[in-house]
Amino acid sequence: MENAQEKIIIVENLTKQFDHFTAVKGISFHVNKGEIFGFLGANGAGKTTAMKMLIGISNSTGGTANVAGFDVHTQSEEVKQNIGYMSQKFSMYDDLTVQENITFFGGIYGLSRKQIKTKTEELIAELQLGNIAKTKVGDLPLGWKQKLAFSVALLHEPKIVFLDEPTGGVDPITRRQFWELIYAEAHKGTTIFVTTHYMDEAEYCNRVSIMVDGVIEALDTPKKLKEQFQVNSMNEVFLKLARNIE
C-alpha cells in the first residue's frame, strides 16, 4: 500500500564528512507525500546536519538526495522554492512587526504585494493575530513566535515544510496547539518533516526515523517500532536504541 504513494523525499547514502569526523554516515530513507515524518535522534546524532543538507544550506560530501523532485546538489534553488523551513531559532526579525515580517518573507519568496496582502489577512484571521499584527515580533511570547514562524514558512505554499525542533521550550498546552497547526497543514496535503526531542510528539507522526551516531537505526510507524522493541512508548524505544549503541 505504501509503495503506491508518491515519494517526495528520496535520500540515498547521504554523507557529511567534516575535517575530523563524519556527522552523517551514508543514510538512506524516503518520505511519502503528505505524511508527517518524525526525524528523531539525540543531540549530536547528526539530524540537524542531515536536515541542512536536505534544505540546501549544507553541501553533502557523498550520496544523493532528491527533494520535491529536484536534486539538492544541482538544483538547490528549485528545491528552495518548494520547501519551507522553520529553524530552532524562529528566525524572524525581532525589531520588525508581525506584519512586516510576513511582508518581507513573502517578498523574498517572490509573492506579489497583492498576494502578500491576501496572505497576511488570511494568516491574521487564522492565527487570531488581529491585535498583535502591529506588535514587534521581539515582544511576543515564545509560543506565538513559533506559530508565526510556522505560518511564515508556509507563506509560499511549499510542498514540504521542514521543522527543526519547533516546540522547544514551551509548555505542553502550547505544544499541543502547535501540533494542531501541523495536523491542519498536513491535512491540506503538505508534507511535514519534523525533528524533535519530545517522544510524545513522535507518537503524533505517521512514521519516525531514529538517528544514532550518524546512522538511522530504526524507521517505521510508531506502532510498529513499539512492537519491534516490545515496549509501550516511543520514549522506551528511544532509550533502548540509545542504550544498545552505548
Place this chain on the structure above:
Amino acid sequence: MKTILFIIQKEFKQIFRDKSMLRLIFILPILQLLILSNAATFDVKNIRVTIADYSNSSSSRALIDKLNANAYFSEVQSVSHTQEGIEQLNRGKTDVVIEIPNQFEKQLQNGNTTQIQVLINAIDGATAGVQNVYITQIVQLFNQNIQVENKHVVNEQILPNRIETIPSFWYNATLNYKTFMVPGILVLLVTMVTLFLSAMNIVKEKELGTLEQINVTPIKKHQFIIGKLFPFWVLGLIILTIGLLIAKVVFNVPMLGNILLVYFFTAVYLLLILGFGLFISNHTETQQQAMFIAWFFMVIFILMSGLFTPIESMPKWAQNVTLLNPIRYFVEFIRMVLLKGAGLQEVLPNLGIIVFFAFAVNGLAVWSYKKAN
C-alpha cells in the same frame, strides 16, 4: 528587482527603527568632523620658553622681548640658572630652554659671533624641528638687525649678495590647516561609517540566525547583497552631503571643483567600501570579529592615507603599501577637486583605480558569499 525592493524596504525600516543607532550614525561623524578638524593641526603654537639670561644686558633683553612678542611663544619665563630650566624641561613644564651667555652683548658689540644655547624637548621630533626653526629665525632676524646697525662700520663691498626667497603659496594661500584637513577627515568619516555598518550588518544576521532563514529561500545572491548594501550606500552619500555642508559653512573650505564629480567619485568609492565590508562579513562569525578586522584595516588605511603624514616621507615599501589603500586615492582626489579645482581629466587615474578596486573587491565578496557550506 521586486525582491530587492522588499529587502531594501526591510533594511530601511530596521535602520530607522533603531533610533539610538540612527543618532550615532549621523551625530558622531558630525561631532568628529567638528572636533578633529580643529584638533588635527600641524601648527606648532603655544611654545613654552624658559630663558636663563646670564648676560642680563639691553641686547639680551631685546632678544627676550622679540621672543615674547612672537605669537608662537606663549609663556616666556626667566630662571637664574640653566640647570633650573633643564629641570623644568624634564618635568615637562617647558618646551624650550635658552641660555644667553654673559659675553653675549660684549661679543655682539665687538662684531664677533656669539652663541646662545637652545635646548628643545624632542620627544616629538617633528614639533622640535619646527620649534628650532622658529627660534633660529627669530634669533637670526635679531642678529641681522645688529649687523645692519654695524654695517656702516664694515666695508659694504665685502658683504655677500643676499639671496632672498619669496615663497608664494598656491591653492591654500593662508596655509590654513583646516582647509587642508577637513576634506580628508570627511573622507575618513564616510569610509568608517559605511565600512563598519556594512561589515556588522550581515554578520549580525548570522548571529541572529536570520541569515540561515534567508539562505533557505530561493533568493539570488546578488539580490540579497544589493538589497542589503544599497541602504548603506545611500547613508554614505547623506553623510557626505552633511560633511560638505559643514566644510562649507563652518570651515569655509573652498570648493573650486565640480561638486557632482565629488558625488560621482564617492558613489563608486562607496561600492568598494561596502564590498569590503561584505567581504569581512563573509569571513567572520560574530560582530566582534567583524569589528576587530574592520578596525585593523581602518587604522592602517588612516595612517597610510597621506592625511596625517605625507606619503612622500614614508619609506619606499610603505609607499608601495599605500598604493592598495583606497582612502589614499579618495583623500588625494577630494583635495584635488575641492582645493585645486581639478576636473575629470586630472582625477581620472584616481577614479580608474577606485573603479578597478570596486570591481575586484565586489567580485571577491560575491564569490565568497555562500548560501550553503
